[in-house]
Every structure is written in C-alpha cells, then in structure tokens.
Amino acid sequence: MYLNNDPLEADFQAKIDKGQNIEAKDWMPEKYRKTHIRQISQHAHSEIVGMLPEGNWITRAPSLRRKVALLAKVQDEAGHGLYLYSAAETLGITRDELYDQLHSGKAKYSSIFNYPAVTWADMGAVGWLVDGAAIMNQVMLTRTSYGPYARAMVRICKEESFHQRQGYEIMLTLCNGTEVQKRMAQDALNRWWWPSLMMFGPRDAESPHTEQALKWKIKLKTNDELRQQFVDQTVSQAEILGITIPDPKLKWNEARGHYDFGDIDWEEFTQVVAGNGPCNRERLEARKSAWEKGAWVRDAALAYAEKQEQRSLKVAV
Ligand code: FAQ
Numbered sequence: 001m002y003l004n005n006d007p008l009e010a011d012f013q014a015k016i017d018k019g020q021n022i023e024a025k026d027w028m029p030e031k032y033r034k035t036h037i038r039q040i041s042q043h044a045h046s047e048i049v050g051m052l053p054e055g056n057w058i059t060r061a062p063s064l065r066r067k068v069a070l071l072a073k074v075q076d077e078a079g080h081g082l083y084l085y086s087a088a089e090t091l092g093i094t095r096d097e098l099y100d101q102l103h104s105g106k107a108k109y110s111s112i113f114n115y116p117a118v119t120w121a122d123m124g125a126v127g128w129l130v131d132g133a134a135i136m137n138q139v140m141l142t143r144t145s146y147g148p149y150a151r152a153m154v155r156i157c158k159e160e161s162f163h164q165r166q167g168y169e170i171m172l173t174l175c176n177g178t179e180v181q182k183r184m185a186q187d188a189l190n191r192w193w194w195p196s197l198m199m200f201g202p203r204d205a206e207s208p209h210t211e212q213a214l215k216w217k218i219k220l221k222t223n224d225e226l227r228q229q230f231v232d233q234t235v236s237q238a239e240i241l242g243i244t245i246p247d248p249k250l251k252w253n254e255a256r257g258h259y260d261f262g263d264i265d266w267e268e269f270t271q272v273v274a275g276n277g278p279c280n281r282e283r284l285e286a287r288k289s290a291w292e293k294g295a296w297v298r299d300a301a302l303a304y305a306e307k308q309e310q311r312s313l314k315v316a317v
Contacts, residue, residue, distance in 0.1 A: 021147035024090035044084035045102045045109035051077045053117035076159045083152040090148045103288050112199045114277030125188035127167015129196040135160045136230045145217040175241040190246045198269045200227040
C-alpha cells in the first residue's frame with residue numbers, strides 16, 4: 001500500500017491506483033511533471049531524429065511503391081513528433097525550450113538513431129526491428145497515467161504497426177530474392193539486432209527511473225520485461241525470413257517459457273547515449289541546420305498570422 005502524509009499526493013496516487021488518468025489541469029507532484037517532460041520530449045526528439053536515417057533513402061528507394069511507402073512513414077514520424085511536442089507543452093514547457101534542449105545536446109533521444117543506414121535492407125531492418133521494438137514499448141504507453149500522452153500514443157501505435165509491416169515486407173522480399181539480396185538482409189539484421197535490444201533502456205537493476213515510473217503507472221512493464229517480450233516475438237519472424245539472429249546464446253528455455261539471449265554490450269550503449277555513437281554528431285548537426293534553415297518559414301508564418309490578426313481586429317472595430 002502507498003502511504004503518504006501529504007493529502008494532495010495521497011489523492012493523486014489513489015487516482016493512479018484506480019487506473020484514472022491525470023490530466024493537464026490536475027494537481028501533480030513536480031517530479032511527475034518533470035519526469036513526463038523528460039520522457040515525452042525524449043520520445044518526440046527520437047521521432048524527428050529518427051526521420052534522418054530513413055529520409056536519406058527516399059530518393060534511392062528501388063521502386064515507386066517503396067518510395068511512396070517510405071515517404072508516408074517518414075511523414076508519419078514528423079506527425080508523431082508534433083503530437084508528442086504538443087503533449088509535452090501541456091506540462092508547461094514551450095516548444096522553443098524543447099527544441100533548444102535537443103539542439104544544445106541537453107535532451108536525449110533514442111540511442112538507435114545514432115547508427116547509419118548503409119543499404120536498402122536497412123530500411124527493412126529498421127521497420128521490422130526498430131518499429132517492432134517501438135511498438136512493444138508504446139502499446140504499453142497507450143495506458144500510461146498521463147492522459148495527453150496516453151491519447152497521443154493510440155494514434156501513434158496504429159501508424160507504427162503499418163511501419164513495422166512495411167519493414168518486414170521489405171525483408172521478406174529480399175529474403176525471397178537473389179543470394180546477394182538475402183545476404184544484404186542478413187547483414188542488416190546483424191547490424192541492427194543488438195542496438196534494437198538496447199532501445200529498451202538499461203537493465204532494470206541499472207535503471208534509475210523504473211521503480212518510480214511503475215508506481216506512477218508511467219511504465220506498466222520494466223525495460224527487461226519488454227526486451228524479453230521483443231526477443232520472444234522476433235525469433236519466429238526471423239525463422240520465417242530464413243535468416244539468423246546474430247546471437248550464439250539465443251536458446252529457448254522451457255522452464256522459463258522464454259528465450260535466453262546473450263549479453264548486451266552495455267559499454268557501447270553508454271557511449272552512444274553519451275554522444276559518442278557512429279552518427280551522433282551528424283544527426284544533431286542535421287537537426288540544427290534544419291532549424292536554422294527553416295527560420296525564414298517560421299518568420300513568414302508569424303508575420304502572416306500577425307497580419308491576419310490585425311485585419312480581423314480592424315473588421316471588429
Ligand atoms: N536511448 O531509468 P531508465 C521510435 C536513458 S521512438 C537513449 O530506464 P526511463 C519510433 C533515459 O532517458 C523510440 N537514452 O529511463 C521510430 C535515462 O536518462 P536520463 C523512442 C536512453 O525513462 C521508429 C537513462 O537512460 N521511444 O523508435 C535509452 O524510465 C523508427 C536511464 O534509463 C521512446 O522514447 C535509449 N534507448 O526508460 C521513429 C518511448 N534508454 O533522462 C523513426 C518513451 C534509456 O535520466 C523510425 N520512452 N535511456 O538522463 C520510454 O518508454 C522510456 O523513456 C525508456 C527509458 C524505456 C526509453
């Protein structure tokens with residue numbers, strides 16, 4: 001049972017325990033507000049940085065159908081970023097502050113987007129594995145306790161499931177193609193497998209936020225539980241493709257009812273999160289440059305909005 005002497009905090013916790021949502025105007029502990037700003041903005045930044053490795057492949061997609069699908073996927077990611085930035089703004093932070101945190105390197109975004117997408121098969125592996133991992137985490141978040149975040153996640157999850165199938169279909173086509181195409185698919189799986197497992201975050205024992213996040217029903221499952229669920233689901237998908245997960249320790253454990261898997265390179269994860277991954281600098285530079293080059297569009301939109309306002313004021317007078 002949760003014991004708390006502060007009546008406001010006790011009421012707040014009781015609401016969460018009953019499965020009710022917390023809304024923007026409800027009282028909330030400062031730490032709950034800050035945790036959400038941190039997590040929702042990290043998520044929003046991940047979506048817009050996540051557009052970069054795929055955006056780079058739009059002009060090189062092998063057919064018009066693939067190009068249209070990839071374009072739609074990348075556009076969806078921009079939309080996800082916008083819903084999430086809006087959800088974060090309900091907590092009393094401005095869009096400019098959020099962007100500033102990303103551009104200054106203060107805010108994190110998902111480690112996975114600091115890896116390069118070097119062949120077309122990577123578009124398959126990213127959709128299959130990265131979106132697959134994202135969905136596993138985000139289906140849980142549709143029931144998270146903060147209302148605006150939970151509601152944004154419902155639509156995002158529907159779109160992510162299209163993204164995942166888009167990627168898996170690319171993998172399926174390559175795996176049923178020529179020997180060279182199948183090798184490309186295997187190579188992409190080899191490179192994206194371990195970083196995808198890292199997406200779920202540090203081991204529970206090393207996760208500073210999990211305990212409180214479970215209490216506040218921000219997380220309904222821990223990082224390790226979701227990672228295990230992802231491995232269990234993905235093994236059979238790799239079998240259908242006829243390619244091999246690059247883990248010699250991967251083995252079904254009858255007693256646990258789960259797959260055992262090998263050790264994740266946590267040093268690599270720490271380095272990537274600290275800004276030393278293969279593409280960290282490139283990704284941040286691309287975001288900053290897009291922000292600077294887009295300044296004239298924002299200025300023009302503001303000037304137009306001001307003109308419209310003055311016009312409607314004149315009409316009212
Ligand atoms: N990368 O105590 P925990 C997508 C940080 S969206 C970088 O476990 P928490 C769609 C964490 O922030 C992918 N940093 O923290 C798409 C914390 O740092 P802090 C993004 C990471 O928050 C697909 C510290 O480590 N999804 O892929 C990572 O309870 C394809 C301690 O960790 C979300 O953001 C990481 N992988 O759990 C787009 C979902 N993991 O702030 C384009 C929402 C952990 O103390 C193409 N977020 N850290 O300095 C969450 O569910 C949670 O925030 C976790 C981390 C599970 C990511």
